[in-house]
Amino acid sequence: MADEGNIADKMWDHEIPQEWRDFKYAAGHSITHSNREILIQFFNPRPLDKPIVVSRIVLNPEHAQELILNLGNQLRKWKDARGLPPER
Numbered sequence: 001m002a003d004e005g006n007i008a009d010k011m012w013d014h015e016i017p018q019e020w021r022d023f024k025y026a027a028g029h030s031i032t033h034s035n036r037e038i039l040i041q042f043f044n045p046r047p048l049d050k051p052i053v054v055s056r057i058v059l060n061p062e063h064a065q066e067l068i069l070n071l072g073n074q075l076r077k078w079k080d081a082r083g084l085p086p087e088r
Contacts, residue, residue, distance in 0.1 A: 025054075026042030026043055026044060026054040026055070027043070027044045027045060028042070028043050028044070028045055028051065029041060029042050029043070030043070036060065036061075037058050037059065037060055037061075038058070038059045038060075038061065038064045039056065039057070039058055040056070040057040040058075040059070041053055041055075041056050041057075042054045042055045042056075
């Protein structure tokens, strides 16, 4: 197999400015919804204060459903490539 390296670096090469690529990983997430939108927040908890929100995604129901289907397809491809068993 060819040297894969960091896939994110290859995908983001010449597309996203470096300052955007220097992201922090979030330690937690929350998903809330209303009748018209779904809010996904990624955050880093702090012991005695409000958590620091790293990023926030607001989706309408149609886009949320499309995201879920695409994430499932990508996860299935990832598992197939590594020989992992499919989900039950």
